[in-house]
Amino acid sequence: MNESGKSLLQLESLHDRHPGLTASLSGTFYESASVCLNRHHESPVVMTIACNGRSSKKSVEFAKPDARVLNAWANDIDTTESGAYGVSLAAVEVEEHLVAVRRAETLTGADWYVAPIGTRSDDLETCIRLEVSGIDAGGRSAVETRLRQKIEQTKRGTSNLPAIASVVGFKEKAIAIEKVSDDK
Amino acid sequence: MTWAELHSQSERLAIEAHVALKSRDTRRALDLYRQAADFEARALTLVDPSKVRTRGITAVSAVALWFKAEEYGRAEQLAYSMLADSSIASFAVEELRNLVQAIWTEGSKLRAGVTFIPGQVMVSVKGGEVVTGGAPLDLIVDRVQTIQAMFYRTIEFLNGASHRRVGRPTRELQEACRPWLFQSAPGSYQFSVAIQKPVQPDFFKKDIQPEQIAQHFLEIVRASSGDDTGELERLVPDETYRGTFLKLARNLAPSGKAFERIEFRAAGEAHPVTLGVESRLSINQQLRKKSTPPTVTDEDQEEIRGILRALHLDKDWLEVVDANVTTRIVGLQDAVDDVIGPMVNRSVVVRAVRAGRNELKFLDIELAE
Numbered sequence: 001m002n003e004s005g006k007s008l009l010q011l012e013s014l015h016d017r018h019p020g021l022t023a024s025l026s027g028t029f030y031e032s033a034s035v036c037l038n039r040h041h042e043s044p045v046v047m048t049i050a051c052n053g054r055s056s057k058k059s060v061e062f063a064k065p066d067a068r069v070l071n072a073w074a075n076d077i078d079t080t081e082s083g084a085y086g087v088s089l090a091a092v093e094v095e096e097h098l099v100a101v102r103r104a105e106t107l108t109g110a111d112w113y114v115a116p117i118g119t120r121s122d123d124l125e126t127c128i129r130l131e132v133s134g135i136d137a138g139g140r141s142a143v144e145t146r147l148r149q150k151i152e153q154t155k156r157g158t159s160n161l162p163a164i165a166s167v168v169g170f171k172e173k174a175i176a177i178e179k180v181s182d183d184k
Numbered sequence: 185m186t187w188a189e190l191h192s193q194s195e196r197l198a199i200e201a202h203v204a205l206k207s208r209d210t211r212r213a214l215d216l217y218r219q220a221a222d223f224e225a226r227a228l229t230l231v232d233p234s235k236v237r238t239r240g241i242t243a244v245s246a247v248a249l250w251f252k253a254e255e256y257g258r259a260e261q262l263a264y265s266m267l268a269d270s271s272i273a274s275f276a277v278e279e280l281r282n283l284v285q286a287i288w289t290e291g292s293k294l295r296a297g298v299t300f301i302p303g304q305v306m307v308s309v310k311g312g313e314v315v316t317g318g319a320p321l322d323l324i325v326d327r328v329q330t331i332q333a334m335f336y337r338t339i340e341f342l343n344g345a346s347h348r349r350v351g352r353p354t355r356e357l358q359e360a361c362r363p364w365l366f367q368s369a370p371g372s373y374q375f376s377v378a379i380q381k382p383v384q385p386d387f388f389k390k391d392i393q394p395e396q397i398a399q400h401f402l403e404i405v406r407a408s409s410g411d412d413t414g415e416l417e418r419l420v421p422d423e424t425y426r427g428t429f430l431k432l433a434r435n436l437a438p439s440g441k442a443f444e445r446i447e448f449r450a451a452g453e454a455h456p457v458t459l460g461v462e463s464r465l466s467i468n469q470q471l472r473k474k475s476t477p478p479t480v481t482d483e484d485q486e487e488i489r490g491i492l493r494a495l496h497l498d499k500d501w502l503e504v505v506d507a508n509v510t511t512r513i514v515g516l517q518d519a520v521d522d523v524i525g526p527m528v529n530r531s532v533v534v535r536a537v538r539a540g541r542n543e544l545k546f547l548d549i550e551l552a553e
Contacts, residue, residue, distance in 0.1 A: 025199045028206070076419075077399050078206075103195045104241045105224075105248040107283055108450050110198065111241075122188050123231075123238040137418040145410070161237055 009058035009090050020100035029086030034062040035073040036083035036170040051095040051177040084134025088166035091175045129163040143169035147176040154180045190227035194220045221249035240276030247283050260287045303398035304378040311444025319373040330435045332363050333522035338401045347424040349520050350497050360387050408433035409463035431523040437464035480537050488534045492527045515545040
């Protein structure tokens, strides 16, 4: 628990808990998430997590980005996407006890695969694909709409892996997570 | 080494490549992607064929890494060998086909002898009169013109140019960032659009990353088609630009007669941005809120249908002809050339409000498909 009485959603050093992340990528996620949150809020901020029908509040601490960091993350779209990955991975860790174990490339980026903490990932047969989206300035309805879109896209998608969709609204301080399917 | 060990090496190198790309060290990124592809291709050979998901994901990952390393020949070769394998999972088959399509386009771009800004947009027009590989010419020409106009507008907006109401983009812009159309593998009616790279190295403002132009274009189309006006306001804070993007997006969207939807996606991206009939309705609602003064009620408004026969943006009027009756509408407000120009000699619907006995004031115009 922190001063605000809410348990923490820890964005920093994700690689210490998520075996699929490297220190440099974990740093990238933390920096970009800090830039996104700093656009609208002061640290610490309380975020609402709606996860598979449950709701909770978590306190998030982030460093105020300096000019170098802001300059490095000048591209809004990249920053929001990367920041959403950092926040989503931290959120599925505390809510679903899942951590990033594997990554596989796609043409335009990469898919992340999560698995229960402590799982050995000798293959991808039982891993869960994480579908992430970020919204910088939209309100709650935008977050909910984007989650519905993401779920529909994932259902229509070609992968037959179970998946989790996660949408982060940085201004709204909201994270919406939903399991898409057990198996298709 | 096992699949897990080789895949882990590939992951680590691919992450490093991604970070190098982020810091704009392209040469290092390509080298790292090449190494990552090599490890992933070796991992692929070790996957137990009974592990269908792992094998499919690894195959896609290996081809994508060769593609990102710009080793198009190796990417194509591996993709074909996987596609020829009847045991490969169906989800992987679809993703591999998308990759092959992207490889072909990259090959065409290389053969064109012109350098392009990284990133391109695949466009699919579907439903209605559209058949696999074919579509009514006017339908496609209209969309291509509008996509070109939106790309120019996106570049002008990102480059901080003031909003242009009349005329075409500057000759400098048209010559520096010429959009190219590439044929894509048929599936509904598909093509891709790539932007020629400006020769002048400082053509773009210092903080603009040219490779993000296609992504910005897609984000603007996505935000224009949604119900959430806040997202478009954030992407395009300038109200005049925002209005123009909305009108251009409406020109792209179907009314449902000639075609049912148009999809845009970054090359190889499985999830498109889609404009359907409902998008047109949503954009119309947004535009009505914007263009209708609060004092004007629905009863005050008139709808004039006919052929847009004359247009004078400088003198602020247009004329619609229907059954030899000409109606002049004045006060074109922020109507802009690239939105309204392509509608000349086409069937249109104009919304206007009667300002006096003989004067109709313009509110909005759209094509009557």
